[in-house]
Amino acid sequence: MTFNKVLDNLSIYEAGKPIELVVREYGVNPKDIVKLASNENPYGTSPKVVKALKEKSSSSFVYPDDSMYELKEALAKRFKVNDSNVIIGAGSDQIIEFCIHAKCYKNSKVLMAKTTFAMYEIYAKQTGAQILKTPSDTHNLDEFRKIYKKEGADIIFLCLPNNPMGECLDAKDVYKFLDEVDKNTLVVLDGAYQEYAIYKDGKKKIDVKKVTKKYPNVIYLGTFSKAYALGGLRVGYGIADVKIIKNLYKLRPPFNVTTLSLEGGKVALDDEKFVQKCIKKNFEEMERYEKYSKRNGLTYIPSYTNFITIYTGNKISKEIAQKLLEQGIIVRDMTGYGQNAIRITIGTESQNTKVFKALDKLLMEKK
Ligand SMILES: *Cc1c(COP(=O)(O)O)cnc(C)c1O
Numbered sequence: 619m620t621f622n623k624v625l626d627n628l629s630i631y632e633a634g635k636p637i638e639l640v641v642r643e644y645g646v647n648p649k650d651i652v653k654l655a656s657n658e659n660p661y662g663t664s665p666k667v668v669k670a671l672k673e674k675s676s677s678s679f680v681y682p683d684d685s686m687y688e689l690k691e692a693l694a695k696r697f698k699v700n701d702s703n704v705i706i707g708a709g710s711d712q713i714i715e716f717c718i719h720a721k722c723y724k725n726s727k728v729l730m731a732k733t734t735f736a737m738y739e740i741y742a743k744q745t746g747a748q749i750l751k752t753p754s755d756t757h758n759l760d761e762f763r764k765i766y767k768k769e770g771a772d773i774i775f776l777c778l779p780n781n782p783m784g785e786c787l788d789a790k791d792v793y794k795f796l797d798e799v800d801k802n803t804l805v806v807l808d809g810a811y812q813e814y815a816i817y818k819d820g821k822k823k824i825d826v827k828k829v830t831k832k833y834p835n836v837i838y839l840g841t842f843s844k845a846y847a848l849g850g851l852r853v854g855y856g857i858a859d860v861k862i863i864k865n866l867y868k869l870r871p872p873f874n875v876t877t878l879s880l881e882g883g884k885v886a887l888d889d890e891k892f893v894q895k896c897i898k899k900n901f902e903e904m905e906r907y908e909k910y911s912k913r914n915g916l917t918y919i920p921s922y923t924n925f926i927t928i929y930t931g932n933k934i935s936k937e938i939a940q941k942l943l944e945q946g947i948i949v950r951d952m953t954g955y956g957q958n959a960i961r962i963t964i965g966t967e968s969q970n971t972k973v974f975k976a977l978d979k980l981l982m983e984k985k
Contacts, residue, residue, distance in 0.1 A: 631736055652973065661896045709841060710841040729775070734781070757777070789821060814897055834861065848886055903967060947976055
């Protein structure tokens with residue numbers, strides 16, 4: 619059987635390894651596994667959310683509220699926009715997919731940083747679109763400008779802060795760039811880690827209301843999978859001008875977000891105290907990684923997120939990641955991104971201590 623030709627050039631997204639696999643393959647006790655590869659909130663789901671989900675679970679036999687009224691309302695209130703500016707998806711991944719399919723077909727152009735969220739490229743290639751990447755691994759707006767001027771683009775992705783590198787552009791520089799982009803180019807501002815960036819430095823904060831009002835060609839994406847600790851529920855959102863939202867809606871499957879996901883998102887959004895507490899701890903623990911790297915002469919990228927990318931120097935990152943895995947510590951090897959580095963989600967205090975101990979041994983090993 620032959621398949622759509624675009625599939626020939628597509629690779630399958632490789633997710634962080636699940637706990638179950640490490641138990642099966644390396645015989646590690648599940649409770650000893652330290653999972654720091656997918657940037658989840660290591661402090662777990664807020665107890666208020668867990669309680670609400672338990673109560674809601676008995677309504678699972680009926681289809682979800684497909685208008686998603688309550689969560690839309692909550693998001694509209696949070697970002698000071700109207701319900702009609704909001705679309706909710708099964709993770710913000712699904713909104714990325716809608717954006718690509720709304721704008722791209724064969725030979726469309728999609729512009730992004732060289733080393734950024736892998737799904738932009740994967741969804742774009744599904745349509746046969748051409749991928750344009752800036753030369754630098756991290757976001758450099760002058761490089762975006764140069765390529766855009768020469769080639770144009772149907773979509774531009776800015777990841778603010780950037781996964782997997784961790785850097786973040788200042789909002790004022792992003793606005794200046796948006797001023798220069800043609801209104802027929804859709805610009806996606808991926809804010810999956812904005813909550814972290816805002817805590818660390820207010821200059822990184824994208825004013826979603828302002829962007830939505832001023833730029834009819836820009837969509838802001840957020841997710842409940844990271845700071846809001848709901849990775850397992852798959853819920854994310856997009857905020858944009860009504861015309862963008864209406865067109866994305868044409869691509870939406872019915873009931874794309876489950877009853878529990880909608881409930882979880884709503885209650886999580888309401889428990890901001892929990893989220894802020896987790897973010898504060900995140901940066902306290904991040905400091906330990908920075909100190910650890912300095913002490914051991916390892917280069918790292920200063921991070922505005924809940925992960926840190928550390929170069930492994932004269933050691934091969936793939937081997938380090940594998941040896942950590944064998945001890946039950948799951949991190950992300952960055953070889954596939956062309957970096958001799960590992961990306962580690964900032965865990966809890968005891969998880970991070972385990973990482974440092976394991977790394978101590980691995981870094982000392984003779985080649
Ligand atoms: C995690 C992540 C997302 C989306 O996550 P969902 O779980 O699909 O909401 C989007 N962009 C970036 C950069 C991410 O790291």
